[in-house]
Amino acid sequence: MMVQTGLPPMMAKVLVYLFTSDTEGLTAAELIQRLRVSPASISKAVGYLERLGLIRREREGRRRERYIVLDDIWYRTWSVSARSIQLGAGTAQDGVSVPAPPGSTSPISA
Template sequence: MTEHRAIEAAERGAAVMVAAGMPRMPARVMMALIAAPEGGYTAGELCERLGVSAAAVSGAVRYLQQLHFIQRRTVPGERRERYVLLEDAFYRSVVDNDPVYTRAAAILDDMAAELDDDPAAQQRAADIAGFMRFLARRMPQLIDEWAVERASHPGH
């Protein structure tokens, strides 16, 4: 893929991440790092590639580091640090959020119990709590299925 087409693909990927709720600049930086060469990019290279300011990259990098999607690395012989996408970042984000579904279900159950004077609101809270419990139950199975799929189709 030519560099121009890779940049366009990364921008389309960033648009999808933005539509899913990620802030625009972190989404752009993350997609640029997915398409990065071995060793990632320096902050300056990200600025140049994305056509944005150092402040924009700095904020995006900080956000992505907090989510454990990217890592700052030093390269021997280089003065500038490089940013790389962490191995299995997406996988880990799903795995790490598994307990959140159980906690959210418990909170929503408590809400439903408190909403006994409003049956419609009580039902909404109960339905979402049920969905969260479903995710908590299914997530380990999906993760196991992914491990099998990934092992049987390396590189896909």
């Protein structure tokens, strides 16, 4: 479902594992073990999810971090989706106002 709404597959897998975890969050090592992927894949996925504001990092000790799904994830997911739709609609509206090239009936030339 998350992939169908535009979330890249690896990011969706990480988010699902974090969301369905019995513990409060998971470490990178736990995600690597459960998903059987490289550390780089996990690093990229959690960075992406963090930029979207869907997860946060909590420091455990000096070197470990635990990744936790935010409490208002459904609101945040909806908000990100709505912003994306709004951006697309604005871009489409701007495109409608582009004047047609001379001798053309279409505002967009091939």
